[in-house]
Amino acid sequence: MNRAAFARLSPAAKLLVINQFGINVGFYMLMPFLASYMSDRLGYGAAVVGLVLGVRNLSQQGMFLLGGTAADRLGCRPMIIAGCALRIVSFGLFAVFTSLPGLFAAAILTGLAGALFNPAVRTYLMHESGERRAEVFAVFNVFQHAGTLVGPLLGALLLTVDFRLIALVACVAFAVLTAAQLFVLPHREVEKQQQSVLGSWREVVLNRRFVAFTLSLSAYFALYNQLYLTLPLEAQRVSGFSQSVAVVFGISTLIGVFGQVRITEWCRGRWSSGRSIVIGLCCMGGSFVPVSLAAPMLPEHAGPVVAFVPVVVATVLFTVGQAMTNPFAMELLPQLGSERLTGTYYGFYYLVSSLAAAGVSWMAGALLDEFAAPAGRWVPWLALLLVGLAGAAGTAAMERRGSLAPARSEEQPATT
Structure with missing residues (x-):
């Protein structure tokens, strides 16, 4: 990571990005091992395990808008603290309960915690970023990636003792983060809202260009989720080893940690924020082309060297595209909306995007099942390419029309 980029952050922003590292360490210390713990140690069937994990996702995604609205009206700092504190409780329940009601309660509270602090953290960071928001979010992403790398490694080490130890260590990590935010994170004044909650939601929905940008x-x-679904499945299919999934995550994480800031600075020096997003989405969608071309020709268990060439190329292109897209997207979202309602706008974006991700992931999984025969293995990857190109086309059209410029007025957000 570029140390100078971190040094330029305000003290509060530094705390937030370090906080995000800790959050990801605690989360990914436990979550990757929950399914195997429930099935192997507790004896639950795959359907029950999937239901618990699905409830966790639904409780987080469905509450994003409420969490963002609460950040606007009650303040980002209380929501960040409440979210972290709730993670202490939820992960503690994973350590204590083995019954299905207890596991469901832990899953729901874990999702609710994410819905509280995710929009709040980004809203607070946006206010702390000044004029270089994309660069600040790039540093934020670096710490996210680093936490995603460290968490599973620490969890795998603790799993040799007991899954419940993982949950307890994660509780300690979240307790430390909660204390740091409580005593160190500065208080920010909350701007008094002039309209009701429903009125603020109506403002977001009627902001046509924000909705159009969100849809694009x-x-x-939707493509980001494929890092956890289709790419690992393809790596496992052609290698025959479940451990090969670690290669996909390892490559993606290393690029994120060591390349994110440099990629953002490189894009900033050459393109507008909108153009960077367009090219990034094209890169993410285009990353599936090598797999699409190779999948019909590679038999089951083709061998690690031959099999991983297209998977590695796809993962590299995918992660570079992700690094190009995300910081500038985080920069533009509040500009197209209203900084007075940043949390609400972020929450709406995450809610819509989560629904889109669920639909695309279902489509990709169904196509992988339907076209499992060698002759048709290119079909799922072509569909994912088209998803990326569709998002890029929508963003490019807005860029050409000048619709990605900042809103003209905080009091009258653009609706055309």
Whole structure:
């Protein structure tokens, strides 16, 4: 990571990005191992395990808008603290309960915690970023990636003792983060809202260009989820080893940690924010082309060297595209909306994107099942390419029309 980029952050922003590292360490210390713990140690069937994980996702995604609205009206700092504190409780329940009601309660509270602090953290960081928001979010992403790398490694080490130890260590990590935010994170004045909650939601929905940008940008979130679905499945299919999934995550994480800031600075020096997003989405969608071309020709268990060439190329292109897209998307979202309602706008974006991601992931999984025969293995990857190109086309059209310029007025957000 570029140390100078971190040094330029305000003290509060530094705390927030370090906080995000800790959050990801605690989360990914436990979540990757929950499914195997429930099935192997507790004896639950795959359907029950999937239901618990699905409830966690739904409780987070469905509450994003409420969490963002609460950040606007109650303040970002209380929501960040409440979200972290709730993670202490939820992960503690994973350590204590083995019954299904207890596991469901832990899953729901875990999702609710994410819905509280995710929009709040980004809103607070946006206010702390000044004029270089994309660069600040790039540093934020670096710490996210680093936490995603460290968390599973620490979890795998603790798993040799007991899954419940993972949950307890994660509780300690979240307790430390909660204390740091409580005593160190500065208080920010909350701007008094002039309209009701429903009125603020109506403002967001009627902001046509923000909704159009959100729909285009939902392609990013839909493709991002493929890092956890289709790419690992393809790596496992051609290698025959479940451990090969670690290669995909390892490559993506290393590029994120060591390349994110440099990629953002490189894009900033050459393109506008909108153009960077367009090219990034094209890169993410185009990353599936090598797999699409190779998948019909590679038999089951083709061998690690031959099999991983297209998977590695796809993962590299995918992660570079992700690094190009995300910081500039985070920069533009509040500009197209209203900084007075930043949390609400972020919450709406995450809600819509989560629904799009669920639909695209279902489509990709169904196509992988339907076209499992060698002759048709290119079909799922072509569909994902088209998702990326559709998002890029929508963003490019807005860029050409000048619709990605900042809103003309905080009091009258653009609706055309």
